[in-house]
Amino acid sequence: xxxxxxxxxxxxxxxxxxxxxxxHPTCRLLLxxxxxxxxxxxxxxxxxxxxxxxxxxxxKASSQIKLQVTPRKLYLKxxxxxxxxxxxxxxxxxxxxxxxxxxxxxLKLDPYRSIMRNNQHHxxxxxxxxxxxxxxxxxxxxxxxxxxxxxxxxxxxxxNNKECHKIIFEYPDFKYIKYTxxxxxxxxxxxxxxxxxxxxxxxxxxxxxxTDFIREGRVLSIPNVYASKTVIYIDKELLLPVYIKAYDDHxxxxxxxxxxxxxxxxxxxxxxxxxxxxxxx
Numbered sequence: 001x002x003x004x005x006x007x008x009x010x011x012x013x014x015x016x017x018x019x020x021x022x023x024h025p026t027c028r029l030l031l032x033x034x035x036x037x038x039x040x041x042x043x044x045x046x047x048x049x050x051x052x053x054x055x056x057x058x059x060k061a062s063s064q065i066k067l068q069v070t071p072r073k074l075y076l077k078x079x080x081x082x083x084x085x086x087x088x089x090x091x092x093x094x095x096x097x098x099x100x101x102x103x104x105x106x107l108k109l110d111p112y113r114s115i116m117r118n119n120q121h122h123x124x125x126x127x128x129x130x131x132x133x134x135x136x137x138x139x140x141x142x143x144x145x146x147x148x149x150x151x152x153x154x155x156x157x158x159x160n161n162k163e164c165h166k167i168i169f170e171y172p173d174f175k176y177i178k179y180t181x182x183x184x185x186x187x188x189x190x191x192x193x194x195x196x197x198x199x200x201x202x203x204x205x206x207x208x209x210x211t212d213f214i215r216e217g218r219v220l221s222i223p224n225v226y227a228s229k230t231v232i233y234i235d236k237e238l239l240l241p242v243y244i245k246a247y248d249d250h251x252x253x254x255x256x257x258x259x260x261x262x263x264x265x266x267x268x269x270x271x272x273x274x275x276x277x278x279x280x281x
Contacts, residue, residue, distance in 0.1 A: 034234055035133050035137065038241075040264075042070070042264050043267055044067050044263045046259060047062060047260050048065055051252075053253050053254065071087075073086065073088060075276075081100035085097075085272065087273075095110075096108060098279075111125060121199040134192075137195070151169050152168045153167055159242065163236040167232045169227075171225050171227070171228050175249075176221045179221075181215065181219075181220060185213065186209075186213055187201045188211065196222060231246075
């Protein structure tokens with residue numbers, strides 16, 4: 001099922017079940033509207049402030065990002081000066097990387113492999129909002145009739161000088177479960193199947209790569225949902241998530257802040273070429 005169809009079905013489900021609205025119908029409405037707006041985003045530019053728990057350390061980075069959803073194109077420059085350029089139509093599956101350090105040459109790297117995945121929860125393919133939309137959809141599906149218990153609308157707040165709706169999702173039954181690998185499954189395909197993120201699959205199971213097939217019949221330990229608690233700020237005007245903070249059984253897991261967000265811009269084709277003015281490739 002496509003993410004677009006999943007979003008539409010979720011909106012229909014919420015509208016056809018007024019008896020489930022309970023104490024917080026605004027929360028349900030906001031989530032359905034947010035999912036609708038997520039899938040309307042075709043391009044975006046923003047500064048992403050990320051914090052992720054990696055090997056019990058909190059790693060932080062800020063990146064300026066230009067993104068086109070389909071066909072996938074992106075430019076990224078982080079606070080260390082590292083630049084990444086990816087063009088689905090021209091890159092043949094590889095990203096062009098300017099490491100801004102030794103060996104001081106541009107590198108062509110597979111975004112799924114360990115060099116670009118090292119010490120990161122996600123790949124460049126999860127940048128933007130569609131991946132967030134998938135996680136939100138799975139969280140709503142997991143909550144089912146417990147929606148009012150697990151989702152809380154906490155009112156309006158000021159965030160980066162913008163009015164935002166605050167929603168809190170708490171899943172008290174977060175735990176690791178056993179999963180038996182099917183034919184031709186990878187950590188990535190299993191993560192997408194359950195909406196749980198592949199990083200925790202990797203750190204909780206030995207001798208697994210991000211892309212190679214896992215032996216059929218192997219039993220893995222995987223989380224049953226993405227997070228035990230998630231705090232989300234939704235921009236009142238854009239109806240897009242601009243801050244997400246997730247927790248698991250070890251406490252803080254990750255957070256992402258979208259600053260100076262602009263959507264559905266008309267990027268020129270040259271902005272996704274290495275020769276574009278201001279790029280350092």
